Amino acid sequence: MNKIMIVDDEQDLREMINLMITKEGYETEMAQDGIDFLEKNDNFQPDIVTLDVMMPGLTTKDILEELKDKNNKPKIILLTVVRFSDEEKEKLFKMGNVVDYITKPFDFDELMTTIKDNSIG
Amino acid sequence: MIYIRDKVGWGHKVDEREPEIVKFLREEERFGKLQSILQSDCKELEILDKPLENVSDDMANAIKSDTGKKTEYSELDGLEEKYKTIFENSAVAITLTDKNERIILWNKYTENLLGMNKDDLYMKPVELLYTPEEWRRIRSENVRQKGMQHHLETKMIRKNNEIIDVDISLSVLKNHKGRVIGSVGIVRDITQRKMMELELQRVHEKLEQRVKDRTAEILKSNELLKQEINEHEKAEWSLKIKDSAIASSINAIVFVDPTGAVTYVNPSFLNMWGYDSEEEILGKPAAKFWHRKEIYIEVARATFNKGGWVGELVAEKRDGTLFDAQLSANVVMDEEDVPICMMASFIDITARKKAVEKLRKSQMRIERQNVQLKKLDKLKSNFLNITSHELRTPMCSMKGYVQMLLKKTLGDITEEQKRGLMVILRNVDRLDNLIQDVLDISRLESGTMKFITEITDIQKMIGEVSETMRTSADLKHVRINKEIEGNLPDLVIDQERIKQVLINVVDNAIKFSPDGTVIIIRAKKEGKNVLFEVQDFGRGIPKDKQKKIFETFYQVDYNMDRTFGGAGLGLAVSRGIVIAHGGSIWVKSKLGKGSTFGFTLPVKLVKDVENRFKEVDVFMVEANSGEKENNSRMVKYIDNDKVEAENE
Numbered sequence: 001m002n003k004i005m006i007v008d009d010e011q012d013l014r015e016m017i018n019l020m021i022t023k024e025g026y027e028t029e030m031a032q033d034g035i036d037f038l039e040k041n042d043n044f045q046p047d048i049v050t051l052d053v054m055m056p057g058l059t060t061k062d063i064l065e066e067l068k069d070k071n072n073k074p075k076i077i078l079l080t081v082v083r084f085s086d087e088e089k090e091k092l093f094k095m096g097n098v099v100d101y102i103t104k105p106f107d108f109d110e111l112m113t114t115i116k117d118n119s120i121g
Numbered sequence: 122m123i124y125i126r127d128k129v130g131w132g133h134k135v136d137e138r139e140p141e142i143v144k145f146l147r148e149e150e151r152f153g154k155l156q157s158i159l160q161s162d163c164k165e166l167e168i169l170d171k172p173l174e175n176v177s178d179d180m181a182n183a184i185k186s187d188t189g190k191k192t193e194y195s196e197l198d199g200l201e202e203k204y205k206t207i208f209e210n211s212a213v214a215i216t217l218t219d220k221n222e223r224i225i226l227w228n229k230y231t232e233n234l235l236g237m238n239k240d241d242l243y244m245k246p247v248e249l250l251y252t253p254e255e256w257r258r259i260r261s262e263n264v265r266q267k268g269m270q271h272h273l274e275t276k277m278i279r280k281n282n283e284i285i286d287v288d289i290s291l292s293v294l295k296n297h298k299g300r301v302i303g304s305v306g307i308v309r310d311i312t313q314r315k316m317m318e319l320e321l322q323r324v325h326e327k328l329e330q331r332v333k334d335r336t337a338e339i340l341k342s343n344e345l346l347k348q349e350i351n352e353h354e355k356a357e358w359s360l361k362i363k364d365s366a367i368a369s370s371i372n373a374i375v376f377v378d379p380t381g382a383v384t385y386v387n388p389s390f391l392n393m394w395g396y397d398s399e400e401e402i403l404g405k406p407a408a409k410f411w412h413r414k415e416i417y418i419e420v421a422r423a424t425f426n427k428g429g430w431v432g433e434l435v436a437e438k439r440d441g442t443l444f445d446a447q448l449s450a451n452v453v454m455d456e457e458d459v460p461i462c463m464m465a466s467f468i469d470i471t472a473r474k475k476a477v478e479k480l481r482k483s484q485m486r487i488e489r490q491n492v493q494l495k496k497l498d499k500l501k502s503n504f505l506n507i508t509s510h511e512l513r514t515p516m517c518s519m520k521g522y523v524q525m526l527l528k529k530t531l532g533d534i535t536e537e538q539k540r541g542l543m544v545i546l547r548n549v550d551r552l553d554n555l556i557q558d559v560l561d562i563s564r565l566e567s568g569t570m571k572f573i574t575e576i577t578d579i580q581k582m583i584g585e586v587s588e589t590m591r592t593s594a595d596l597k598h599v600r601i602n603k604e605i606e607g608n609l610p611d612l613v614i615d616q617e618r619i620k621q622v623l624i625n626v627v628d629n630a631i632k633f634s635p636d637g638t639v640i641i642i643r644a645k646k647e648g649k650n651v652l653f654e655v656q657d658f659g660r661g662i663p664k665d666k667q668k669k670i671f672e673t674f675y676q677v678d679y680n681m682d683r684t685f686g687g688a689g690l691g692l693a694v695s696r697g698i699v700i701a702h703g704g705s706i707w708v709k710s711k712l713g714k715g716s717t718f719g720f721t722l723p724v725k726l727v728k729d730v731e732n733r734f735k736e737v738d739v740f741m742v743e744a745n746s747g748e749k750e751n752n753s754r755m756v757k758y759i760d761n762d763k764v765e766a767e768n769e
Contacts, residue, residue, distance in 0.1 A: 012518040020521060023530045054510045081509045083617065085573045104510075105517035105553055108524040 002119045003027045005046035005074065007037045009055040017050060017111070024112060034058030038066050046074045048118055050102075050111075053080045064096035075099045075118050079106075214287075214308035217294070218247045220301055234287075234310055236280040247306075250277050252284065274311065286315035372466040373446075376453075377407045379460055381421065393446075393469055395439040412437045424450040424463050433470065444471045502569040505560055512556045520549050558690035565697035572615040572701060579609045579644050579651060582616060586623045587642060590631065599634045601627070606645040610724050618698045619722070622706075625691035626655045626718045633659035633716070650704065650721035658715040667708050671696045695720075 004026045008014040014030050021028050029044040031037035033055050053060045060078070067073060078101035084092070092098050099118050102111060208215060214234045217226035224242045232238060235250065248256045255275045262271060271291045276284050290307040367374050373390035377383055386402050394410055396402055402410075411417035412435040424430040429451045436446040450465035523546045525531050527539065534542070564570035587601050594601050612619075623642075630640045634657045643654040662670060671692050699706045699720045710716035 010514050010518070013514055013521070016518045016521040016525075020525060020530070023525070054506070081513045082506055083571065083573060085571065086575075104513050105520045105549075108521060108528065 001026060002047040002115075003029070003044060004115065005029045005031060005037065005040065005044060005049045007031045007033070007049060007055075008052040008079070009033055010052070013052075020108060020111065021115065024115075026115070034063040034066075037063065038070070041067070041070055041072055041074070045072045047120055048077060048115060049074045050077050050079055050115075053078050053082075060092070061095065064092070064098070067096050073097050077102060077114055077118065079104055214310075216242075216247070216306050216308065217303055218306070219303040222247045222304075224250075225303065231308070234279075234285070234308065235277065236283075241280060252276050252278060277308070285310060285312045287311055370466070372468055374464065374466045375407065377421070377463045377465070379425065379462070381406050381408065381418075383407050384462060390467075393438075393444075393467065394436065395442075401439075410436060412443050420448070420450070421463065424465075425452055425460055428452050436467070436469075444469055445474050446470065498567070498569060501567045502564075505563055505567070505569060509556075509560050512560075513553065516549055516553045516556070520546065520553075523549065555690070558694055561694045562690055562697070565694065565701070570697070570701070572618060574613050574615050576611050577614050577616045577619070578611055580605050582620060583623070583642055583644060586620055586627060589620075589624060590627045593628070594631050594640070597631055597634060598637045599631050600639050602639055602641045604641060604643045609644060609646060609651060612651060612722055613725060614702055614722060615698075619702070622695040622698050622720065623653065623655070625695045626720075629691065629718070630655050630657035630659070630716075633657055635659060646724070647721065650723050652719060652721050654717055654719045656715065656717040661712040661714055662708060662710040662716055663712060664710075667710060670708065671706070 004021050006014055006017045006021070006028060007030075008017065009032055011032070014032070018028050018030050029040055029046065031040050034057050037049070037051070038058075051060065051063065058066070064076070067076075074097060076096055076098045078092070078098060080101055081104045083103065084101065089101075092101075100114050102114055208228050211228055211230055214231035215226075215228045216224055216231050219225050223244050224247050225244065227242055231242070235241070251259065255277075259273065259275060262273060272288070273291070274286065274288050277287050278284055288309045288311045292305050292307075293301055294303045294305055296302045368387050370387060370389055373393045374385075374387040375383060375390055376385035382404050383402050383406075384404075386399050391397070391399060391402070394402075407421065408414040408417045417434065420430055420432070420434065429449075431449045432447075434446055434448050435443050437443055446467040447470045448465055448467050450463055452460045453462050453464055455461050523542050526534060527542050527546065561570065583603060583605060587603060590601060627640065627642065634640060638658045641654070641656045643652075643656070645652055696706050699722070703723045704721040706718070706720035708716055708718050
């Protein structure tokens with residue numbers, strides 16, 4: 001079973017997503033910002049990460065840059081409230097293992113489908 | 122008795138007892154005389170010793186009778202000699218002709234005059250002496266018949282064919298019976314006179330010609346003089362005009378002689394430099410009127426050397442104040458290319474310089490403002506993004522938990538709990554839509570809405586919209602029909618935003634449709650646009666409200682529409698999106714019959730995307746520069762759009 005890391009500065013949202021995913025049987029870990037995620041990444045070694053694009057501290061770009069030097073390079077699903085232009089998408093997708101993005105507020109089914117689609121095995 | 126035979130063959134006898142006649146015949150052989158007596162046509166007479174057979178006695182008698190008379194001649198012999206001498210020595214030509222106009226007698230002078238001798242003259246028709254024309258003229262004068270003396274001027278032919286002018290005095294000779302026996306012509310050579318006359322005439326003509334020529338010359342020179350005067354007057358006039366043009370020119374004009382002294386200034390110069398009269402200036406060095414004399418002198422030198430100079434100088438007024446002048450100087454040359462003077466004209470460009478400076482400053486200010494505005498835009502955009510994030514994140518948690526509860530992920534729930542959770546979920550969605558609309562309006566008004574364009578298949582897009590709306594339509598038992606024209610071109614649009622417009626309009630239509638009715642979505646090409654229409658058969662919108670429904674937070678009947686929910690932001694957002702795409706939106710409605718919402722989107726090729734979204738930029742700039750109060754900007758766009766109504 002794939003390991004999922006939920007990165008969001010909003011505790012309620014983070015825990016809600018965590019609950020949704022664990023109820024589906026995934027092993028999960030939570031991080032409250034970019035630095036937290038990068039620290040936990042080495043230990044937990046997630047396969048998929050849901051990454052909120054708007055958090056205090058490191059920007060999405062910073063996080064993706066940092067991830068380049070890490071041994072574990074999970075697939076990234078971005079959670080956003082803004083729509084990306086093709087140009088922005090292209091930039092983000094080039095930077096790291098960004099595989100998809102979901103616009104908030106999302107449906108339960110939408111999130112789970114996206115995670116399942118990107119799971120290995 | 123002697124006999125004479127004439128050429129015709131008639132014989133004539135002459136009595137030898139009349140010795141004078143015989144002598145006359147033998148010695149003098151003046152046959153002419155005899156001939157005239159005999160009145161014969163013969164040209165030649167022969168004296169014979171014996172008579173001929175055919176002698177006419179009558180003739181003989183006649184001769185006898187005539188010769189009888191001739192005896193009287195002998196008495197006049199002495200006198201005749203004298204006449205003969207006179208005749209021979211006369212300085213005029215005298216010729217005698219017989220009645221047949223043959224020459225029978227002439228004097229020496231005649232021979233001289235005509236260059237002829239006896240052979241040329243004797244018994245020759247006198248007409249041979251004249252040119253044919255002249256002879257005809259003489260004949261026409263009919264001298265003989267007139268029987269009188271006659272004077273005429275004519276031309277005769279000399280032997281060498283030379284034609285000479287003569288004056289002839291013709292007299293008819295008659296015998297004692299009064300019959301014409303010949304004529305005598307006294308001929309004077311008037312060639313000399315004629316030549317003189319001709320010469321005279323020639324001289325006269327020459328003189329006349331000269332007079333004519335001279336007159337013409339005088340007239341011509343008169344005309345030239347007039348022209349010259351005219352031109353002179355014109356030149357003088359043009360000079361006057363130029364003078365007055367220089368004098369009245371707005372430009373200051375100055376003439377400076379090669380020594381650098383001012384020789385002329387116009388009133389504008391006085392005005393510009395603050396002098397009262399030209400006396401204060403004339404004769405003064407021109408450098409006096411400039412701030413930095415050495416620069417002026419440099420300019421003057423350059424002007425004289427190169428023939429002209431254009432540039433700017435700082436001028437010094439009488440009171441010492443300075444001003445910027447634009448100068449254009451030229452050198453005036455004389456005919457030998459020697460400079461006479463320098464002519465310069467000036468404009469006071471102080472005002473222009475100030476204006477340019479002002480413009481530059483205001484441009485800089487605008488640029489600064491632009492930078493600030495851009496910063497502000499960025500701030501606004503960031504603010505809206507953060508607001509969006511902040512407002513929607515809680516929604517996300519709420520929605521997630523409600524969905525999990527409803528899915529019984531977190532344990533069993535009762536039917537009542539389920540109904541309660543469904544109300545929460547519906548209202549969370551409504552609140553989320555409202556937040557989304559409020560943020561969209563803010564973005565449209567602040568010009569920070571982002572449009573992401575892509576090539577869009579209209580048929581497919583409408584299909585998706587209709588599919589999305591099916592659930593809410595089914596709830597009201599409303600059927601959605603589609604009438605889409607075949608072969609519609611693909612559009613380059615922000616598909617999500619246009620879908621949002623269509624969903625707004627269809628959602629409205631569903632809300633206002635009575636149960637069991639139909640909604641029609643149409644799309645067709647119309648000129649350079651694609652026209653979208655959504656028609657319902659609901660209660661319709663009053664004519665005076667049709668414009669207002671596109672305004673922010675406006676609903677046709679606040680109380681009435683509370684039933685259906687919605688804050689009335691959807692149409693305002695739709696209008697903003699359509700206008701940003703270069704289209705227009707409107708409603709046609711009939712109370713009680715229903716409404717048709719329509720909007721257009723321009724058909725443009727993919728390569729025109731940038732241009733298309735320049736229009737969006739225009740919208741954004743407009744939105745930026747407008748007032749922030751309420752929704753005045755949106756109203757402005759709405760007023761420009763077409764609103765059609767079919768109200769009764």
